[in-house]
Amino acid sequence: MSLAGKTALVTGGARGIGLGIAQRLAADGAQIALVDLNADQLTEAASGFTGTKVITIAADVTDRQQVIDAIDQTAAQLGGFDIMVNNAGIAQVQPIAQITDVEMDRVFAVNVKGVLWGIQAAAARFKKDGTRGKIISAASIAAHEGFPMLGAYCSTKFAVRALTQVAAKEFAGDGITVNAYCPGVVGTDMWTEIDARFAKLTGAEIGATFDKFVGSIALGRAQTPQDVASLVSYLAGPDSDYMTGQSILIDGGMVYH
Numbered sequence: 001m002s003l004a005g006k007t008a009l010v011t012g013g014a015r016g017i018g019l020g021i022a023q024r025l026a027a028d029g030a031q032i033a034l035v036d037l038n039a040d041q042l043t044e045a046a047s048g049f050t051g052t053k054v055i056t057i058a059a060d061v062t063d064r065q066q067v068i069d070a071i072d073q074t075a076a077q078l079g080g081f082d083i084m085v086n087n088a089g090i091a092q093v094q095p096i097a098q099i100t101d102v103e104m105d106r107v108f109a110v111n112v113k114g115v116l117w118g119i120q121a122a123a124a125r126f127k128k129d130g131t132r133g134k135i136i137s138a139a140s141i142a143a144h145e146g147f148p149m150l151g152a153y154c155s156t157k158f159a160v161r162a163l164t165q166v167a168a169k170e171f172a173g174d175g176i177t178v179n180a181y182c183p184g185v186v187g188t189d190m191w192t193e194i195d196a197r198f199a200k201l202t203g204a205e206i207g208a209t210f211d212k213f214v215g216s217i218a219l220g221r222a223q224t225p226q227d228v229a230s231l232v233s234y235l236a237g238p239d240s241d242y243m244t245g246q247s248i249l250i251d252g253g254m255v256y257h
């Protein structure tokens, strides 16, 4: 997929799935803005790119103004803005009975409000510039099915599906498409954290929860950021121009809808 002449902003781009997506879009020819909370990891991530222009922006997606500023900075420094990837997200592991007010607010602030601010700010900028832009957000298998101990997290990802459908309908007239990707079990730092939380809460061995989830994948292996990035590459390019409002499962065969 050629994305030559396009500029993509990827939140949570300093590591994991976000970095994998940024590397793939760069290989497709796009200029990249990596946005993340973690400034040190951003610098390290950016040093791995060659052959395309990459900028880094330290920002917190829970802060609406910081998201708007990150898009403005991207357009100013890279000379355009065409693709918004709302990838930043955090995990939360707790049985329903023990989810606290503070934890629910924390996970909604990043996974839902962070995506909403990204959709809002990107659509506003695309409309201002007359760009037929692409907005692509991170959902999950947890946006299609509830998993025990992941109640707060699953509810955020169901919310991303809802925002994706509504935004797709509201911005279709402006030529803007809005879609989401739904990975399964990707071996990133997030899953190390989820596995450790399950171990603490249930007494499972470290690694056992990850292995159990991977054991339910029809294709027989954990997912890589590159597996996810190939779908995002499609959603970012012209081949997906007739697709909008979709939250697409790419999980090696775990959840079937």
Ligand SMILES: NC(=O)C1=CN([C@@H]2O[C@H](COP(=O)(O)OP(=O)(O)OC[C@H]3O[C@@H](n4cnc5c(N)ncnc54)[C@H](O)[C@@H]3O)[C@@H](O)[C@H]2O)C=CC1
Binding pocket: 011, 012, 013, 014, 015, 016, 017, 018, 035, 036, 037, 038, 059, 060, 061, 062, 087, 088, 089, 090, 091, 110, 114, 138, 139, 140, 141, 182, 183, 184, 185, 186, 187, 188, 189, 190, 191
């Ligand atoms: N790892 C997995 O198996 C799956 C992950 N996902 C989703 O994919 C996305 C990426 O996940 P991973 O790469 O695994 O996570 P990760 O934890 O490895 O990386 C997330 C990145 O987001 C950044 N981030 C967190 N909060 C932020 C904030 N408020 N503002 C800016 N940046 C922030 C972190 O600093 C980190 O660099 C998340 O939305 C996650 O929910 C979906 C399905 C499966």
Ligand SMILES: CC(=O)C(C)=O
Binding pocket: 091, 139, 140, 141, 142, 150, 183, 184, 185, 190, 194
């Ligand atoms: C991390 C994630 O999205 C899961 C467990 O579905």
